[in-house]
Amino acid sequence: MLHKTKNVLIAGLSAVIILSTQVQAVTPSPQMIEQFKQLPKSEQERIAKQYGIDPSMLSGSTSGQAQISNPQIVTPRDVNSKSEPNHDPVVDQSEDEQTNQATKTIAKTEATDDQKQSELKRFGYDLFAGSPTTFAPVSDVPVPNEYMVGPGDNINVQLYGKENNNYQLIVGRDGAVQFPDLGPISLVGLSFSEARVLLQDKIAQSMIGINSSITMGELRSIRIFVAGDAYQPGSYTVSSLSTITQALFVSGGINEIGSLRNIQLKRAGKAVGTLDLYDLLMRGDSSGDKRLQSGDVVFIPTAGASVSVMGEVRRPAIYELKNSETMADVLKMASGLNPGAYPKASVIERYSDKAVKTVVNVDLTASSGLSTFAKNGDVLNVKSASTRVENAITIAGAVIRPGKYQWTNQIKVADLLPSIWGNLTITADLDYSLLIREVNQRGDIEIQRLALGKAITDPHSSYNLLLKPRDTIVVFDYEDREALLTPIISKLKNQSRFGDAVKLVNINGNVRFPGQYPLTMNANVKELLIAAGGLEEGSYTLSAELTRQNISETDGVSIEHKQLSLSEVMNNEATNIPLQSRDTLTVRTLPDWQDNRWITVKGEVKFPGTYSIQRGETLKDVISRAGGYTADASLKSAVFLRKSVKDKEQLELAKLSDELRREIAAKALTRDTPTVGYADAQLMLKELENIQVVGRLVVDLAALDLGIDEANLALEDEDALYVPHNSQTVSVMGQVQHPSTHRFKDGVTFDQYLTMAGGSRKRADDDRIYIIKADGSVALPNESHWFSSGGQMEPGDTIIVPLDTEYADSLTIWQQATTILYNSAIAVAAVATL
Structure with missing residues (x-):
């Protein structure tokens, strides 16, 4: 009988294998698989080997390690469906403009606290921030020995x-x-x-x-119920190994009003267990997570009392209360205090019996404060500690390692800054630093001057001061003092109360860093000079002026001017004058003192170069110092540039651009139809703004060479003289058929040169043609003297044919723009030829 069964099975398997090679969808029937299982192990292996099939295909098992996957059964919740709206606090913007700053500050503080409180979330609810999908049992959970065997296992x-x-x-x-x-x-x-x-x-x-x-093997499924304030209450089919927490996940968790601390497991109408999720979330205690049986009910009641915790705690949130918990328990829920907390000044906002919000101070460092019972609706606010450092000394400014350093008893300046090379920057001012010291609990300061060079090199010096807690050392450099002085000056102004004079002094005039400085202790005129970086070159040390305001209750304010000798002040301490608040020292400059002035001479002179000039020196003097002209010098074509003229031309050009812009805007607002488009107008403005003026001043070197004193010129700093070589050309530019440069021919007239360039264009303004002479002056052909001379041209002259602005537009300002453009071009061209 067994042999017959074996033959039938083999035949059936052969047919299945043959068919499966043709149609992949054919699989062995359950009856055939059961018969295969009845065969001995050796026979199963022989059949599988003979027909090249996997024994697991017929035995129902897998030959390799099964890949276990935990299916996703919870997807993210729709936050718009059940989440509470997050309302930001609204600050009333309709306040009276006369409201004082203190009221606004209080309102801002209250609004900030309200916003922080509104941002608090209920603790633990984000654990279930999802909605359930089809439940699939997890297959990798070991079966415990106490598991109750039931139908379906x-x-x-x-x-x-x-x-x-x-x-x-x-x-x-x-x-x-x-x-x-x-x-x-x-x-x-x-x-x-x-x-x-x-x-x-x-x-x-x-x-x-x-x-x-x-x-x-495969475990049975059981039917349970999730009721109460679940996210999706109802009946669920779960694995027989499921617990209360797994039932919560299947149902999507707990809704916004459900309790996390009193989840009940009911069986046959009786409560057989209670789960406090805080035990699981805060302490990892899952002892209350009981296993479910078929027909069990997981009931989630409504949350009870709650307390909000904000401020300097590690986990600010809203926590559910249970069993008359104290503030110590609440702090444990919030994971304790932050390092910057000040628990002694914590406050509790709570509602009184009269339904009025009150504030209760609580010291969370004392047993009485920790044992305070929490009530429903309480808001515990743990305040921050002060950010001020008590036992520290601050070093700022031109030091290599600025910051705060520990104060110790008997510590001095040289102990913190022992080396000039190792502690100070290369630009540090060794003569002027400040020691800022707080003198009271208000934070008022007094200031002493330090000479760090002496304090470091001579530890016994009076500048090596004994330091106190909260002192600040400010080290200045030789480049910028304003940034470090600004907060000090502002502090001195703010601490002046009840009409007290602000402890500030001023120094003006010929010093390196003029301005306002703090009035240091026992300050005098010499120290003020040191604060300003010392005297500049050319200072008049025999006489300086100290202006002082003397205030009298009977006579009012009187101004006193004292004359003093700076040389005596710097060299003789006995003649030094102590300073008072609001004193002003004015340092004069030597009479007839001037900085170095320079003029550049280039071109056809014997010794071109840059020459130093003094006040009153003239152009004739410098030409003589340069050795005079060469034989090829063209005196009529000389170009003289001056910075003051350049600045003036640039200013006038800016004014012209503004006038043109206003003219265009005004024309756009009138009924006249503009004949110039917007793009053309913008192009014109852009050209005007981009013009680089050169500052050419017309000089007559030929007359100066003849000894005519009226042609001489007093020089200024940064003047420049360019003497070109003899030019043998005449240029024709502007609205001509062919702008070009022609060789100069004696006797050729203005009209003939214009004809050589092809004559005027249709848009040329023949009535306004002018000639820029080689010396930079302008001549008009229609002047009487021009016709009397026969219109003779000279070497280096340039004929300018401007655009007829009336042809395109009624804005006559175009002509002015054209004139500037051409004049600048001619000047630059003349300079470029050198």
Whole structure:
């Protein structure tokens, strides 16, 4: 019989294999797989090897390690569906403009606290920030020994020894399994460990020489209910190994008003367990997470009392209260205090019996404060500690390592800054630094001057001061003092109260850093000079002026001017004058003192170069110092440039651009139709703004060379003289057919040169043609003297034919723009030829 069954099975498997090679969708039937399982292990391997199939295909098992995956059963919640709106505090913008600054500050502080409180979230609810999908049991959870076997569970039995067999026993509705050759075995009310022992004993008694291994296979599913304030309450099918927390995840968690601390497990109408999720979330205690049975109800009641915790705690949030918890318990929920907390000044906002919000001070460092009971609706605000450092000394400015340093008893300046080279920057001022010291609890300051060079090199010097807590050392450099002085001056002004004079002094005139300086202790005129970086070159040390305001309650304010000698002040301490608030020292400059002035001479002179000039020196003097002109010098074509003229021309050009812009805007607002488009007007403005003026001043070197004093010129700093070589050309530019340069011919007239350039264009303004002479002067052809001379041209002259602005537009300002453009071009061209 067994042999016949084997042949039938082999034939059936062969047909399946043949068909499966043609149609991939064909698989062995369940009956065939069951018959395959009845064969001995060796026969199963032979059949699989002979037909090249995987034994797991027929045995129902996998040959390799099964890849276990935990299916996603919860997707993110729709935050717009059930989340509470987050309302930012609204600050009333309709306040009276006369409201004082203090009221505004208080309102701002209250608004900030309200905003922080509104940003608090309920603790623990983000654990369930999802909505459930189809539940799939997790297959990688080990079955505990106390697991209660029930209908639908699969029990895997492996027999080995004299015979080798595998059985999958399914627990029936009556709680029994049908074991081959042993009959039904009842497992009602047994745990997995008890069922395993029972089956092993039955096998040992009935099957001699056979050992057994019993494990749990596929587990049954159970039906549970999730009720109360769940995100999606209802009936769910879950694995028989599921617990309360898994039921919460399946149902999407807890809604906004549900309790996290009183989740109840009810069985047959009675509460058999309570879960406090705070134990799990804060302490990792899952002892209350009981296993579910079929028909159990997970009930989530409404949340009870709550307390809000904000400020300097590690986890600000809204926490649910339970069992009369104290502030110590609340701090534990918030994970304790931040390092910057000041728990002694904590406050509790709570509602009184009269439904009015009150504030209760609580010291969270004392047992009385920690034992304070929390009430529903309380808001615990843990304040911040002061950011001020008590036992520190601050070093700022031109030092290599600025910052705060620890104060110790008997510490001095040289102890913090022991080396000039190692502690100070290369630009540090060794003669002027400030020691700023707080003199009272208000933070008022007094200032002493330090000479760091002496303090460091001579530890016994009076400048090596003994330091106190909260002192600040400010080290200045030789480049910029304003940035470091500004906050000090502002502090001195703010601390002046009840009409007290501000401890500030001023120094003006010929010093390196004029301005306002703090009035240091025992300050005098010499120290003020040191603060200003010393005297500039050319200072008049024999006489300086000290202006002082003398204030009298009877006579009012009188101004006193004192004359003093700076040389005596700097060299003789006995003649030094102590300073008072609001004193002003004015340092004069030597009479007739001037800085170095320079003029550049280039071109056809014997010794071109840059020459130093003094006040009153003239152009004739410098030409003589340069050795005079060469034989090829063209005196009429000389170009003289002056910075003051250039600045004036640039200013006039800016004015012209503004006038043109206003003219265009005014024309656009009138009824006249503009004939110049917007793009053309903008192009014109851009050309005007980009013109680089040169500052040419017309000089007559020929007359100067003849000895005419009226042609001489007093020189200024940054003047420049360019003497070109003899030019033998005449240029024609502007609105002509062919702008060009022609060789100069004696006797050729203005009209003839114009004809050489092809004559005027249609848009040329023939009535306004002018000639720029080689010396930079302008001549008009229609002047009487021009006709009397026959219109003779000279070498280096340039004929300018301007645009007829009336032809294109009524804006006559175009002509002015054209004139400037051409004049600048001619000047630049003349300079470029050198």
